Amino acid sequence: MSHSDAKPAATETAGFGHSEDFVSFTIAGQLFGIPVLKVQDVLASYKITRIPLAPAEIMGQLNLRGRVVTAIDIRRRIGLPPRDSDDKGMSIVVENDNELYSLVVDSVGEVLSLSSNAFEPSPPTLDPSFRTYATGVYRLDHGLLVVLDVASLLSFGGIAVAAA
Numbered sequence: 302m303s304h305s306d307a308k309p310a311a312t313e314t315a316g317f318g319h320s321e322d323f324v325s326f327t328i329a330g331q332l333f334g335i336p337v338l339k340v341q342d343v344l345a346s347y348k349i350t351r352i353p354l355a356p357a358e359i360m361g362q363l364n365l366r367g368r369v370v371t372a373i374d375i376r377r378r379i380g381l382p383p384r385d386s387d388d389k390g391m392s393i394v395v396e397n398d399n400e401l402y403s404l405v406v407d408s409v410g411e412v413l414s415l416s417s418n419a420f421e422p423s424p425p426t427l428d429p430s431f432r433t434y435a436t437g438v439y440r441l442d443h444g445l446l447v448v449l450d451v452a453s454l455l456s457f458g459g460i461a462v463a464a465a
Contacts, residue, residue: 319417323448324393325410329381331431333406333447334413334439339395343409346389347372356457360405363392370394372403378454380430397455404454413446415439420448 323334349361360372392403423435439446
């Protein structure tokens with residue numbers, strides 16, 4: 302078989318690229334996503350034990366099936382005002398460097414499977430506090446999905462948050 306007879310790789314057939322799956326969630330009406338492969342669990346409100354003298358973004362710790370998990374308020378982490386005290390939010394449990402973290406968000410949506418070809422760098426008009434943690438965006442029919450980098454969300458001053 303000559304090179305001209307070779308078939309394109311399956312991922313390139315008919316112009317389709319790879320797709321990536323993201324767990325979608327909202328904070329203050331903005332749609333965000335993180336790679337589904339980082340997600341271990343999604344929880345409704347959970348009892349969180351406060352940690353004295355922890356930064357404001359660190360809500361505390363919770364016990365998830367015998368493992369201590371550090372809870373981080375993503376709303377505060379990305380520079381938004383705190384949620385109403387009656388609203389406990391939801392948690393997306395992620396794994397980073399073999400540790401579990403609970404990312405507390407306003408609400409969790411569905412898993413979105415999006416074409417890698419549609420991924421764009423963060424636009425210059427994106428809120429600067431979002432840009433710090435964003436890897437890029439997807440333009441959807443109903444708005445913009447901002448893809449967040451879990452490792453940068455968990456890095457405080459260049460030092461990753463460690464679960465106790």
